[in-house]
Structures are given as C-alpha cells and as structure tokens.
Amino acid sequence: MAHIGDLVAEMLAQYGTDLVFGMPGGQTTALHDGISRRTDRIRHILMRDERNAAYAADAYARLTGKPGVCDVTVGPGANLLPAGFLEALNASIPMIGIVGELPLDWQSLKEKGIASQGFDQLTFFKSCSKDAWLVPSVTALPEMIRTAYRVATAPRPGPVALIIPHDIFDAEWDEDLVKIVIDDRARKAPFVRSNAPSADIARAAALIRRAKRPALVCGGGVHGSDAAAEASAFARKFGGLVVTSLSGKGSVAETEPYAAGVLNPLGSWSAIELIQEADLVVWCGSKVSQNTGMNWTLPTPEQATITIDCDPMEHGRTFRPTVPLLGDVREVITALDTALGDLVDRPEWMARIAEVKAEGEAAKAAEVASKEIPIQPPVIMHEIAKRLGEDDIVVSDASFSAGWISGYIPARKPGRQFLFARGQGGLGYSVPGAIGAAATRPDARIVTVAGDGAFSYTVGELATQAQFNQKIVNVVINNGRLGWIQLWQEIFFKNVQSALLETQSVKPGFAGAASALGLKGIYVEKPDEIGAALDEAFAHDGPSVVEVRIDDRATPIHSFKRRMREGADAPRARPGTVYKLRDYKISPDLPET
Known part of the structure; x- marks a missing residue:
C-alpha cells in the first residue's frame, strides 16, 4: 500500500510544484520515496545545507510565481531554515517548508532534546513565517496542505511551515479514505486579486494629470503580481520619471528614456537626484523601506503621493498618502492606465530627466x-x-x-x-x-x-x-x-x-x-x-x-564615496548616536490647474 509520503508528493505535483529543494532525514524519507515514483512531474534537488534549500526555493518562487518548496528533517535541519524564511517573509515570496517532526505521542519528550533532536519547532517557525502548523492526523493532512498553499500565495505572499510528525509521514495511505482535492487557484501567487474602488482610481488619475514632475517607483510587488508588462505600458503614457527598488528592477526596461535605474543609497545617482525634484511620487508595490525611501527622507513633505499595494498596512506605515489604492498591483495599474487616458506630455520634465541621466551615464562611462x-x-x-x-x-x-x-x-x-x-x-x-x-x-x-x-x-x-x-x-x-x-x-x-x-x-x-x-x-x-x-x-x-x-x-554607496573624497582626521559621529525616529508625514494634494 502507498504511504503518506506518496500523498504529500502527489498533492505537491498536482499543485504544479515540479521541484523540491532540501536534505532528507530519517523522519522525512517517506517524502523522497513518494517523489521517486513521480519524477515525470516532480523532482527533488539535493542541497548540501538546509539554509541553502530555502534560498534555492526562494529563487524558484521568484521566477515562477509558484510557492518554492523546501524540505528539512527535524531539529538540526529545521533550525537552519530561518535565514531563508525571513528573506521570503520580508520580500513577500511564497514558500512552503515541509518539516519533519518526532512522533505525535513523543511531544512531551521534545524539551531539552530528551527525544533525539527534538525542540519546539511550531513556536520557532511561527516567529519567522506567515504561519506554521503541526499536522495532528493523517486525515487532516490534505486540508493542511491546501491551507499551506493558500496562505503562502494569498496577498501578501510569504513562507509557511508544515510540520509533519514521523508516525504520520510513514503511515499507510488509504486512498479511499483520505482523498486528494486541490484548490488550483493557489498554484501561483497571488491566490486572489482585488482592485481599488473606482472613485479612488479616478482621484489618482486626476492627481497624475495635475502633476508637473511625476515619478513612479516600482517595487518588488510589481513582480509579485506578475505586472511588469502592465507597469511598462503604464510607464509609457505616465509622462514622468520611472525608477525601481532593487527587488523591482526589471519592472520596466531601463533602456527607456524615462527610466533612471534603481533608487537606493547604492543604486543609480540619476535616480537619487531626480526623485528629489518630483512633485508627485507613485509608490507602486513598494513598502518604502529604509533603503528605497533613502533613509525615509522620501517622500519629502512637499511631495504628493499615491500608494498602490495589496497590503492595507502599507498605506500609511511611514507616511499618509494623498491617495491610497488598495488592491492587487496588476489590477490597479490596469485600471489606472485606463482612467489616465492618453499619453500625458511633459517636455520640460522629460528634458530634465534626459539631462541628469546623461550626466550620470558620462560618469559611469569613465568608470567602466x-x-x-x-x-x-x-x-x-x-x-x-x-x-x-x-x-x-x-x-x-x-x-x-x-x-x-x-x-x-x-x-x-x-x-x-x-x-x-x-x-x-x-x-x-x-x-x-x-x-x-x-x-x-x-x-x-x-x-x-x-x-x-x-x-x-x-x-x-x-x-x-x-x-x-x-x-x-x-x-x-x-x-x-x-x-x-x-x-x-x-x-x-x-x-x-x-x-x-x-x-x-x-x-x-x-x-x-x-x-x-x-x-x-x-x-x-x-x-x-x-x-x-x-x-x-x-x-x-x-x-x-x-x-x-x-x-x-x-x-x-554614494555617501561612502563622498566621505572618502572629503576625508577626515577624526572619526565622524557614530550613526548610533545620531539616529532618530523618522518624522511622520502627511502628503499634500496638488493644486487644481
């Protein structure tokens, strides 16, 4: 008879997961045995360190939009996953960790590793993931796998841990009693898409039309929504500057005349210079982190703002936007593109973008x-x-x-x-x-x-x-x-x-x-x-x-270059002595024309 490793492998394959990255252990061998009978649909990539399994799964997820799946055994395997889990959590990358565990009736023996390699894995993974679950029975497992895929791919995507006890993994699978049903919507992120209210879309489009020097900042949320094509189409009629975060690089082609590269302290000089001159900044799928926000000097108090994000918590975390657009990036950009209408022509702003970019490119030409x-x-x-x-x-x-x-x-x-x-x-x-x-x-x-x-x-x-x-x-x-x-x-x-x-x-x-x-x-x-x-x-x-x-x-890093050029006999003020809590900003509106 088939075993529960077959059930897990079959459900992964039906969800479209064709690669699993990890290291086997005695408690998870049933999974690898199950995968071995389905190699036409799913394969296992053996890594040499469990930390790296999560990173490999992360790359798989970024390139496919599907949850990256990694597997580790109980204890020393599991405790190496958090570096990759935290990367995925903070970057909104869908991931599922399949984690081995001691038998269910050994749970009281986990403390201090009384039972070999045991520790409280559930609490451990809840601290570095969207969620984590301990599978309580064979019959509950299919529902928990469905939940894992749904939570991993639901806005905002992220990693989840599914902890499967050894006695459940090795149990026989009665296919008549425990049936497989998958929710194919969760094969890729986002699991569901939503859109901002039409009135808010109209307000945002009107604000863009009133702007004289608009800028669009594309973050990793553009790729997370598979919206690079839509963002690029919108950028062509936006009539302004377009920059990206590091994670958002590739949201638009950087060969376009309006594209000035990556906005970051170690990114494009042109992007850093030009963004200061914008009167409106549209933050698209960007959480306006410390780096993309240039140590939260952006947006400036004078800049009007529009935020586009599927996460309601990103519409006011570090500043209050002029117009928040809560919804899936692809859906919102498409609606905003339609509402904006024809190409907005701003020859003076485009000439200024070309001027600054030329200066930056000349400096880079000398460097290369x-x-x-x-x-x-x-x-x-x-x-x-x-x-x-x-x-x-x-x-x-x-x-x-x-x-x-x-x-x-x-x-x-x-x-x-x-x-x-x-x-x-x-x-x-x-x-x-x-x-x-x-x-x-x-x-x-x-x-x-x-x-x-x-x-x-x-x-x-x-x-x-x-x-x-x-x-x-x-x-x-x-x-x-x-x-x-x-x-x-x-x-x-x-x-x-x-x-x-x-x-x-x-x-x-x-x-x-x-x-x-x-x-x-x-x-x-x-x-x-x-x-x-x-x-x-x-x-x-x-x-x-x-x-x-x-x-x-x-x-x-531009600030490091400047400080080295300036020189100093004495050390500069240590950053820990001058840090301060950023000022909360309320973005203004732009005047009616």
Missing part, C-alpha cells in the same frame, strides 16, 4: 573605461552586461554586489531577471539562489555576483552546481575583506577590526576551490583579462567561477 589595477568593479559589470542573453538571469548576493549589479547591468526588457536578496539582506544567497534559478530555467545562463565574504558562506554548494552540471557563471569580486564593514569602521571609528579575510601568507583562492569541486575556475587580476575569462566561462558547458581581484576601496 578604467584600466586600474586592482580592478574597479564597474569594469567587470560592463563586461558581464555585454555577454548576457535576453533570457539570462542575474543573481546578486547582499551588500556591495547589489549596488554594482543595479548600477552597471541594465534591465533590457520587462520581467524578473534580476534576483536580489533584499528581504533580509543576508550574505550567502547567490550560490544557492543560482541553483534554484538554474533548475527552474535550465535553458538560461545564470550569472551570480558576490564578494569574497558572501561567497565564503556557501562554497560547499558549488559541488551541487557541478553535480547537476548547471549553466552558472559565478563571479567573485575578491577584495580580501568585508568591504562594507571595513569602510564603515574606517569612516566612523578610524579603527578597522575583524574585517580582513586574508593575510599576507594566507589568501583563499576561490577559483582554485572551484576547480577542486569540479567546476571551471578562472582567476583574473588585470582589466584586459576580464573579457577572455568571461568568454571562457560563458562558453563552458557547466558551472564556473571567475574570481576577480578588485580594489578594496571600491564602493557603490
């Missing part, structure tokens, strides 16, 4: 032409950009890598082709994220960019890339230190401590490590070697690592 040794990262990004195909995917690690990618590798078409770990901003996302992306899009080339600090987190997972012979080019920009930390300590403390990752006698070699793990490894020290190295990596039939030695003073 650098012949300096050690190498400047913009040179590397420029060479990567020249080689990317139309459907290739770029996976960024956290910290400076996100800035180098966002500023120097343009999104040439609408769609989610750039994956940034910005929900939690933790190091170590790119290598496992690339595994998930390559398994999801096997015909695309996946390119990762990570500093040596971030890359060190997941070097072992390169063996997974090699095992599956994935088309991944891992670019390691190696400065021998934690670059952000070094500059922070230097600027604010004048005392760099615990930031160096090498010594004169010990210099970790990532290209060499890659070769030892079965990948092609290439080391680059000079600018004129970059092109040939990337050509070799892109032509390789399998994964590779291109390690590039870079300037340890290079930074994409």
Whole structure:
C-alpha cells in the first residue's frame, strides 16, 4: 500500500510544484520515496545545507510565481531554515517548508532534546513565517496542505511551515479514505486579486494629470503580481520619471528614456537626484523601506503621493498618502492606465530627466573605461552586461554586489531577471539562489555576483552546481575583506577590526576551490583579462567561477564615496548616536490647474 509520503508528493505535483529543494532525514524519507515514483512531474534537488534549500526555493518562487518548496528533517535541519524564511517573509515570496517532526505521542519528550533532536519547532517557525502548523492526523493532512498553499500565495505572499510528525509521514495511505482535492487557484501567487474602488482610481488619475514632475517607483510587488508588462505600458503614457527598488528592477526596461535605474543609497545617482525634484511620487508595490525611501527622507513633505499595494498596512506605515489604492498591483495599474487616458506630455520634465541621466551615464562611462589595477568593479559589470542573453538571469548576493549589479547591468526588457536578496539582506544567497534559478530555467545562463565574504558562506554548494552540471557563471569580486564593514569602521571609528579575510601568507583562492569541486575556475587580476575569462566561462558547458581581484576601496554607496573624497582626521559621529525616529508625514494634494 502507498504511504503518506506518496500523498504529500502527489498533492505537491498536482499543485504544479515540479521541484523540491532540501536534505532528507530519517523522519522525512517517506517524502523522497513518494517523489521517486513521480519524477515525470516532480523532482527533488539535493542541497548540501538546509539554509541553502530555502534560498534555492526562494529563487524558484521568484521566477515562477509558484510557492518554492523546501524540505528539512527535524531539529538540526529545521533550525537552519530561518535565514531563508525571513528573506521570503520580508520580500513577500511564497514558500512552503515541509518539516519533519518526532512522533505525535513523543511531544512531551521534545524539551531539552530528551527525544533525539527534538525542540519546539511550531513556536520557532511561527516567529519567522506567515504561519506554521503541526499536522495532528493523517486525515487532516490534505486540508493542511491546501491551507499551506493558500496562505503562502494569498496577498501578501510569504513562507509557511508544515510540520509533519514521523508516525504520520510513514503511515499507510488509504486512498479511499483520505482523498486528494486541490484548490488550483493557489498554484501561483497571488491566490486572489482585488482592485481599488473606482472613485479612488479616478482621484489618482486626476492627481497624475495635475502633476508637473511625476515619478513612479516600482517595487518588488510589481513582480509579485506578475505586472511588469502592465507597469511598462503604464510607464509609457505616465509622462514622468520611472525608477525601481532593487527587488523591482526589471519592472520596466531601463533602456527607456524615462527610466533612471534603481533608487537606493547604492543604486543609480540619476535616480537619487531626480526623485528629489518630483512633485508627485507613485509608490507602486513598494513598502518604502529604509533603503528605497533613502533613509525615509522620501517622500519629502512637499511631495504628493499615491500608494498602490495589496497590503492595507502599507498605506500609511511611514507616511499618509494623498491617495491610497488598495488592491492587487496588476489590477490597479490596469485600471489606472485606463482612467489616465492618453499619453500625458511633459517636455520640460522629460528634458530634465534626459539631462541628469546623461550626466550620470558620462560618469559611469569613465568608470567602466578604467584600466586600474586592482580592478574597479564597474569594469567587470560592463563586461558581464555585454555577454548576457535576453533570457539570462542575474543573481546578486547582499551588500556591495547589489549596488554594482543595479548600477552597471541594465534591465533590457520587462520581467524578473534580476534576483536580489533584499528581504533580509543576508550574505550567502547567490550560490544557492543560482541553483534554484538554474533548475527552474535550465535553458538560461545564470550569472551570480558576490564578494569574497558572501561567497565564503556557501562554497560547499558549488559541488551541487557541478553535480547537476548547471549553466552558472559565478563571479567573485575578491577584495580580501568585508568591504562594507571595513569602510564603515574606517569612516566612523578610524579603527578597522575583524574585517580582513586574508593575510599576507594566507589568501583563499576561490577559483582554485572551484576547480577542486569540479567546476571551471578562472582567476583574473588585470582589466584586459576580464573579457577572455568571461568568454571562457560563458562558453563552458557547466558551472564556473571567475574570481576577480578588485580594489578594496571600491564602493557603490554614494555617501561612502563622498566621505572618502572629503576625508577626515577624526572619526565622524557614530550613526548610533545620531539616529532618530523618522518624522511622520502627511502628503499634500496638488493644486487644481
């Protein structure tokens, strides 16, 4: 007779989940046994660390809109998931963690690990997910799987944990008694879509028409709603500036004349300059986080605002919008596009956008032409950009890598082709994220960019890339230190401590490590070697690592650049001594014309 591992595998397959990322344990072996009989519809990708299973599932979810599914065993497997769960929770990425558990009647023995590997997993996962459940019986399991898919994909999407006791997983499955029924609406996020009231749509459209210098900020919610095409169509008639958050990169093509790149302290100089001049800012699928809101200096007190979001809590969290539009991003943008009517022509504003963009592009052109040794990262990004195909995917690690990618590798078409770990901003996302992306899009080339600090987190997972012979080019920009930390300590403390990752006698070699793990490894020290190295990596039939030695003073953060230019004999005021609670703002209306 079939067992409950078969039931779980069958329900996953019927929900359209074709990949599961994780590590087996004794308590979850039934799941892998069930998957093995359905490999025409669902496969398991073995990871080498449970943390990385969540990151791989996260990438799968971002590229498909379907919940990313990861599996871990009880105890030491389960306690490694939260890094990926928190990334998904903060970034609104649908995810389902299938977690092994001790037998139900052992629950009193979990404390202090009296029963091997036990601890209170339910309370643990409730702290880092949308919700978590302990399955109480075989008959309850189908309903709980349906609930997991519905909650994961319902606005606002996020991760959930389904904790299945060992005795339930291994139990026999009486298919006549315990039947499978799925709700196919929950195969992809969002589970349901809503729209803002027509009166609010009309108010917003009128406000846009009255604006002289409008700006549209597209956040990750655009991709979460699968609305890049609609956002791009709206942007063409909007008659104003368009920028994105890091997670929203690709909401519109950055080659458009009105697009000024990523709004972030480490993003586009043009975006940062121009957004200050806007009289109206439309925040579309953006939570106006500390970074996209430029440390909450945005919106300014003078700027009128429109917020578009499916989450009612985002219409007044850090400021009160002039017009809140509560609803699914795709539905609201479509309605707003219709209400706006014909293209709004603002020649003076468009000329100003072109002027500032030209200044920014001239500065970038000088940077990418650098012949300096050690190498400047913009040179590397420029060479990567020249080689990317139309459907290739770029996976960024956290910290400076996100800035180098966002500023120097343009999104040439609408769609989610750039994956940034910005929900939690933790190091170590790119290598496992690339595994998930390559398994999801096997015909695309996946390119990762990570500093040596971030890359060190997941070097072992390169063996997974090699095992599956994935088309991944891992670019390691190696400065021998934690670059952000070094500059922070230097600027604010004048005392760099615990930031160096090498010594004169010990210099970790990532290209060499890659070769030892079965990948092609290439080391680059000079600018004129970059092109040939990337050509070799892109032509390789399998994964590779291109390690590039870079300037340890290079930074994409504009405020860091300014402070280093200005110099100072004494440390600047430590940020913890000058932080203050942001002022709550009430956005004004624009005058009638």
